[in-house]
Amino acid sequence: MKFERYGMGIAKGMALTLKHLFRPPLTVQYPNEKLVRSKRIRGNELVWFPDRCTGCGTCTKACLQGNIILVTHHGEENKFIVDKFELDSGRCIFCGLCVESCPYDALAMGLEYECAKYRRGDTILDKEKLKLSDKHQPSAYFRPQFYAQLPEQSLLIYDRKEGGQKLTLFPLSKRKRGPGA
Amino acid sequence: MPIKTEPFYLNLGPQHPSTHGVFRLRVQLDGEVIVDVEPIIGYLHRGIEKLAETRTYTQVIPLTDRLDYVASMTNNLAYCLAVEKLAGIKVPERAEYLRIIFSELMRLANHFLAIGAFLNDCGALATPLIYMWREREKIVDLCEMTCGQRLLFNYMRVGGMSQDVPVEFMPALKKFVAEMPKFIGEYEQLIKQNEIFLARTKGVGILPREMAIDIGASGPVLRASGVNWDIRKKDPYSIYDRFDFEVPTGDVGDCYDRFWVRMREMRQSVRILEQAIGQIPAKGTVWADVPQFFRPPAGEAYGHIEAPKGNLGFYVVGDGSIAPYRVHIFPPSLMNVTALRDMAIGWKVADLIIIFGSIDVVLGEIDR
Numbered sequence: 001m002k003f004e005r006y007g008m009g010i011a012k013g014m015a016l017t018l019k020h021l022f023r024p025p026l027t028v029q030y031p032n033e034k035l036v037r038s039k040r041i042r043g044n045e046l047v048w049f050p051d052r053c054t055g056c057g058t059c060t061k062a063c064l065q066g067n068i069i070l071v072t073h074h075g076e077e078n079k080f081i082v083d084k085f086e087l088d089s090g091r092c093i094f095c096g097l098c099v100e101s102c103p104y105d106a107l108a109m110g111l112e113y114e115c116a117k118y119r120r121g122d123t124i125l126d127k128e129k130l131k132l133s134d135k136h137q138p139s140a141y142f143r144p145q146f147y148a149q150l151p152e153q154s155l156l157i158y159d160r161k162e163g164g165q166k167l168t169l170f171p172l173s174k175r176k177r178g179p180g181a
Numbered sequence: 182m183p184i185k186t187e188p189f190y191l192n193l194g195p196q197h198p199s200t201h202g203v204f205r206l207r208v209q210l211d212g213e214v215i216v217d218v219e220p221i222i223g224y225l226h227r228g229i230e231k232l233a234e235t236r237t238y239t240q241v242i243p244l245t246d247r248l249d250y251v252a253s254m255t256n257n258l259a260y261c262l263a264v265e266k267l268a269g270i271k272v273p274e275r276a277e278y279l280r281i282i283f284s285e286l287m288r289l290a291n292h293f294l295a296i297g298a299f300l301n302d303c304g305a306l307a308t309p310l311i312y313m314w315r316e317r318e319k320i321v322d323l324c325e326m327t328c329g330q331r332l333l334f335n336y337m338r339v340g341g342m343s344q345d346v347p348v349e350f351m352p353a354l355k356k357f358v359a360e361m362p363k364f365i366g367e368y369e370q371l372i373k374q375n376e377i378f379l380a381r382t383k384g385v386g387i388l389p390r391e392m393a394i395d396i397g398a399s400g401p402v403l404r405a406s407g408v409n410w411d412i413r414k415k416d417p418y419s420i421y422d423r424f425d426f427e428v429p430t431g432d433v434g435d436c437y438d439r440f441w442v443r444m445r446e447m448r449q450s451v452r453i454l455e456q457a458i459g460q461i462p463a464k465g466t467v468w469a470d471v472p473q474f475f476r477p478p479a480g481e482a483y484g485h486i487e488a489p490k491g492n493l494g495f496y497v498v499g500d501g502s503i504a505p506y507r508v509h510i511f512p513p514s515l516m517n518v519t520a521l522r523d524m525a526i527g528w529k530v531a532d533l534i535i536i537f538g539s540i541d542v543v544l545g546e547i548d549r
Contacts, residue, residue: 009374
């Protein structure tokens with residue numbers, strides 16, 4: 001293969017890489033800096049609201065993994081009382097069909113995404129673990145009522161001056177170095 | 182006295198960085214020259230077609246995400262088109278436009294990864310790949326904003342989309358589309374005239390026009406061989422007949438042509454996105470109210486689309502119940518990878534990696 005001026009194409013490419021050298025970085029230092037996730041994120045660990053759940057079992061029918069276990073008995077005024085509501089987050093594929101199908105907004109996807117466990121048994125979530133708590137917050141996937149309380153997502157499309165790439169910064173004293181930081 | 186020789190067999194894969202998944206190639210070599218190539222598939226078989234028979238029509242959609250996981254929204258679209266044809270469901274206007282927007286975004290995302298990984302195979306280590314992932318990341322951000330996940334979207338439903346896009350989606354998409362041609366120009370500057378790249382790809386792994394048609398190749402592999410075949414033009418599905426775009430084709434069908442066809446297709450995708458943003462109705466429902474356990478009538482339907490990798494078809498047979506009787510998937514990657522043997526024979530081992538990279542296959546789709 002013959003070229004008129006050998007090396008011109010490589011020089012053009014190198015000029016572009018040189019230009020990139022002076023651009024601000026887009027990456028963040030992950031364990032210490034975190035980008036804000038989407039409001040609709042389908043994170044790990046679902047959130048279950050026991051006061052809204054009527055035990056109708058629509059979520060168990062919608063689950064394609066057959067992952068949600070629901071046991072009820074009849075209470076006063078012929079209402080269902082939920083004895084057991086359990087799912088295995090290790091078998092869950094986080095498709096969100098259960099949240100989508102719930103007619104009483106009793107189930108929501110979680111916000112968490114760092115949910116690695118040491119033991120396989122820890123992935124099973126029972127009634128207590130699924131309840132709302134400080135560390136266990138619902139996302140706005142199919143639940144628009146939570147939109148207002150969640151922070152804006154950081155988008156790479158906007159650069160930092162335009163309000164994109166919002167970071168959750170940890171205070172310097174809490175930052176760790178090394179594996180598992 | 183003649184020297185007794187025997188062929189040398191080389192196992193490329195299943196764990197190999199440039200095989201794009203768990204793909205095994207049994208290569209017969211004469212020195213460094215390839216005599217025969219035998220692809221061995223099935224390492225990623227999950228039985229999705231069989232699993233689909235025990236799920237309801239809605240529950241199959243998350244399974245289709247796991248076929249071509251680089252551009253998973255297009256799989257949802259092909260399946261939904263087949264079921265809508267079976268059940269006779271009409272999709273609302275706004276949902277049709279959202280489908281077009283997301284399938285074109287997926288085409289961009291797929292071509293970024295395809296070209297980046299292809300250049301990585303050529304020896305342009307990581308720099309072009311990371312530049313292209315920067316733009317792919319923006320698309321993934323948009324998808325995360327709409328449907329909550331970054332890889333397996335599960336966004337389309339039979340009869341439309343699962344939910345409307347948030348208010349901050351459209352301004353972000355407009356900004357993305359406006360600056361996209363600049364970035365595509367950057368990639369062209371970076372790699373198009375690079376002498377090393379040209380010397381390694383021009384004339385390598387030629388797939389002749391007749392053979393490409395005979396083996397049933399589709400997508401950029403077929404168009405690089407000079408065949409003007411695009412289902413968006415030839416059998417318009419959804420609302421593709423409303424948009425003005427061109428179908429880029431190559432001349433000889435070598436690795437460079439396949440790269441260059443993908444590059445020009447990205448510009449056409451940006452054109453379609455610009456038109457779709459201008460035409461989309463501002464308000465309206467995005468989902469024809471289809472019940473969760475709906476029962477399409479007994480019968481059969483075939484829906485096919487122009488997925489980023491080629492002609493993706495879903496054949497759905499219904500028996501009147503809530504679950505499909507049979508779902509057959511016609512994947513483009515499987516058809517394209519059958520051309521690998523004829524393209525690679527006579528070239529050296531280093532060229533085999535380039536030729537395989539230029540086909541752009543995803544093993545989730547081949548093995549299903």
